[in-house]
Amino acid sequence: MDPSERYCYNPVLRWNPEVEDYFIKAYGPHHFSRISKALTRPSCYSCIRVNTLNTTSDAVIEKLQGIIQDSGFQNGVDGINLNKTELKDSLNDSNIEVEVGESEHDMNALKGSFENGTISKCQIPGLEYVVFVKGSGPHSTDYDYAPERPPKEVIVSRKCAEAVLRGAQVFVPGVMACSAHVEKGDLVAVSVAVEQPGVDGGWATGITRGTVLQGLQTDPHYFERSGLYIGQGTTMMSRAGIFRVLQGIAVDMNNRIFNLPSFHDVLEGEIFLQNLPSIVTAHALDPQKGERILDMCAAPGGKTTAIAILMRDEGEVVAVDRSHNKVQNIQKLAAEMGLKCINTYKLDALKAVCRRNESNGMSALCSDKINSCTNIQNSDLLRLHEEVSSTTVEGLDADTTCKEKVSNEKGNDRTYISKADIRKNMRRMRNGPGRNQCLGGRAEPSKGFSPNSFDRVLLDAPCSALGLRPRLFAGEETVNSLRSHGKYQRRMFDQAVQLVRPGGVIVYSTCTINPGENEALVRYALDTYKYLSLAPQNPRIGGPGLVGCCEFPDGYVEEWLRPGEEELVQRFDPSSPLDTIGFFIAKFSVGSKEV
Ligand SMILES: C[S@@+](CC[C@H](N)C(=O)[O-])C[C@H]1O[C@@H](n2cnc3c(N)ncnc32)[C@H](O)[C@@H]1O
Numbered sequence: 001m002d003p004s005e006r007y008c009y010n011p012v013l014r015w016n017p018e019v020e021d022y023f024i025k026a027y028g029p030h031h032f033s034r035i036s037k038a039l040t041r042p043s044c045y046s047c048i049r050v051n052t053l054n055t056t057s058d059a060v061i062e063k064l065q066g067i068i069q070d071s072g073f074q075n076g077v078d079g080i081n082l083n084k085t086e087l088k089d090s091l092n093d094s095n096i097e098v099e100v101g102e103s104e105h106d107m108n109a110l111k112g113s114f115e116n117g118t119i120s121k122c123q124i125p126g127l128e129y130v131v132f133v134k135g136s137g138p139h140s141t142d143y144d145y146a147p148e149r150p151p152k153e154v155i156v157s158r159k160c161a162e163a164v165l166r167g168a169q170v171f172v173p174g175v176m177a178c179s180a181h182v183e184k185g186d187l188v189a190v191s192v193a194v195e196q197p198g199v200d201g202g203w204a205t206g207i208t209r210g211t212v213l214q215g216l217q218t219d220p221h222y223f224e225r226s227g228l229y230i231g232q233g234t235t236m237m238s239r240a241g242i243f244r245v246l247q248g249i250a251v252d253m254n255n256r257i258f259n260l261p262s263f264h265d266v267l268e269g270e271i272f273l274q275n276l277p278s279i280v281t282a283h284a285l286d287p288q289k290g291e292r293i294l295d296m297c298a299a300p301g302g303k304t305t306a307i308a309i310l311m312r313d314e315g316e317v318v319a320v321d322r323s324h325n326k327v328q329n330i331q332k333l334a335a336e337m338g339l340k341c342i343n344t345y346k347l348d349a350l351k352a353v354c355r356r357n358e359s360n361g362m363s364a365l366c367s368d369k370i371n372s373c374t375n376i377q378n379s380d381l382l383r384l385h386e387e388v389s390s391t392t393v394e395g396l397d398a399d400t401t402c403k404e405k406v407s408n409e410k411g412n413d414r415t416y417i418s419k420a421d422i423r424k425n426m427r428r429m430r431n432g433p434g435r436n437q438c439l440g441g442r443a444e445p446s447k448g449f450s451p452n453s454f455d456r457v458l459l460d461a462p463c464s465a466l467g468l469r470p471r472l473f474a475g476e477e478t479v480n481s482l483r484s485h486g487k488y489q490r491r492m493f494d495q496a497v498q499l500v501r502p503g504g505v506i507v508y509s510t511c512t513i514n515p516g517e518n519e520a521l522v523r524y525a526l527d528t529y530k531y532l533s534l535a536p537q538n539p540r541i542g543g544p545g546l547v548g549c550c551e552f553p554d555g556y557v558e559e560w561l562r563p564g565e566e567e568l569v570q571r572f573d574p575s576s577p578l579d580t581i582g583f584f585i586a587k588f589s590v591g592s593k594e595v
Pocket of ligand 1: 347
């Protein structure tokens with residue numbers, strides 16, 4: 001095999017065959033293949049939301065420029081220097097039709113945002129507080145291959161590789177296999193073990209941790225790893241060390257396929273790394289000062305804090321999540337950003353509505369102040385909740401569903417102190433103690449809220465996360481698991497509808513490309529609740545939704561949007577010039593519930 005075909009990054013995303021058929025019906029074969037390709041790559045820029053209550057975009061840009069200079073990025077070491085033409089080309093390099101009218105205007109504003117340099121302000125009206133930092137890639141890497149002297153290699157797990165593509169290092173737990181005789185300081189080619197179809201019809205990588213590689217075709221999964229090389233690095237310990245210690249950096253990645261500056265733990269309280277569609281979601285909700293807002297699936301709090309800042313910290317944002325630890329994370333983020341209007345609760349969003357108990361004469365004990373029920377003994381309601389909960393998909397828990405801020409970098413608790421760590425500590429000293437140092441309070445449980453008690457509700461639903469990038473494998477979702485996600489989301493939406501007041505607003509969003517969790521939810525909402533209508537969103541930079549329906553081999557028909565509805569939702573296509581994650585936003589106006 002030609003080494004240039006083997007030692008390169010050209011992954012093909014694998015899907016469950018039925019899911020692939022379904023998506024091909026939805027998008028057409030060429031468009032779906034572009035989406036699949038785009039999903040294997042990270043977006044070409046980092047998107048930073050500035051906390052306008054504490055600072056300004058200009059101040060943040062100045063600080064980030066200093067940090068980038070300190071870290072050597074600007075010296076071309078990491079290839080981040082913005083090449084205007086390159087970037088404009090990458091934004092234009094698509095066959096996807098860009099929507100017209102307002103959206104085209106916003107789209108041009110987005111392109112314009114990149115024209116001033118490496119770090120730039122978003123030029124979409126209203127989003128000037130969003131800052132973009134341009135990355136680069138894909139770069140080709142010379143792995144110094146010679147027929148008799150194949151490069152020393154390290155194979156990493158898929159999760160590790162996805163984190164590396166986003167800018168992380170290779171940590172010890174991520175290493176699956178390594179060449180014999182690797183010593184500290186060796187240059188190694190890093191490839192990824194991706195799931196392959198197994199004999200039992202499932203998927204498996206088939207590589208046991210600790211496998212010795214010879215660099216020969218007899219190595220396990222040699223041919224499958226063709227085109228799955230994610231860069232070159234220097235080992236920070238010997239082969240024996242890598243498989244003996246439990247943590248630390250195993251490979252310092254110094255020759256990456258994609259270079260994206262990492263701003264984790266930088267300027268805490270002043271900025272938040274957030275995907276552009278998530279920021280747009282908060283705008284679509286259009287929260288007003290003094291209102292009472294519910295964020296039903298709020299952790300880690302990215303959209304909660306964006307909403308609170310749009311409200312200038314005036315009013316109340318009730319942020320709930322079913323995971324205790326995740327609720328604490330929202331509290332920490334709110335404290336870090338200095339936001340006072342956020343109240344957090346641990347609550348299963350499927351049980352978010354509490355009612356007066358009319359059947360046994362007991363009154364619901366709802367706190368007048370916060371309308372949060374602290375006690376409820378309605379057996380009928382509880383039974384209903386049990387039924388609803390039983391539709392929960394196995395494994396659809398907090399950790400697997402909130403993938404927007406995926407943390408694969410398990411090895412972050414490392415003992416090795418790199419120059420990067422020293423720089424980080426210096427920055428911390430400059431920036432104050434930050435999120436990790438501030439204590440989170442207790443995650444107060446809630447038994448739910450009174451019907452009609454919120455002006456606006458955001459349901460950023462747990463989903464299949466099939467829009468997240470970069471992704472190297474998509475075979476785990478089946479048509480049935482996708483349908484289960486849809487059922488779960490409809491049950492949550494039912495709760496949202498009860499909690500919002502007449503005249504209020506519901507925004508529903510997901511980070512998946514699956515129409516069954518997007519357009520089909522909108523169809524369910526409009527057909528079930530006649531007093532709901534789709535509302536226009538501002539800004540609108542995403543594309544139109546999918547119109548029509550899909551008939552499955554088992555006869556099930558999934559209905560999407562009807563003509564005229566498509567321009568009222570925002571669908572962020574990962575293969576479009578915006579280069580965002582796959583995302584979907586629908587906004588509903590709530591009419592009189594009496595009808
Ligand atoms: C997509 S993430 C939310 C991201 C968040 N809105 C943000 O922007 O930072 C989905 C969240 O839903 C939570 N979740 C899943 N099932 C839930 C349930 N039944 N009740 C409440 N939260 C749930 C997960 O713990 C996860 O944090």
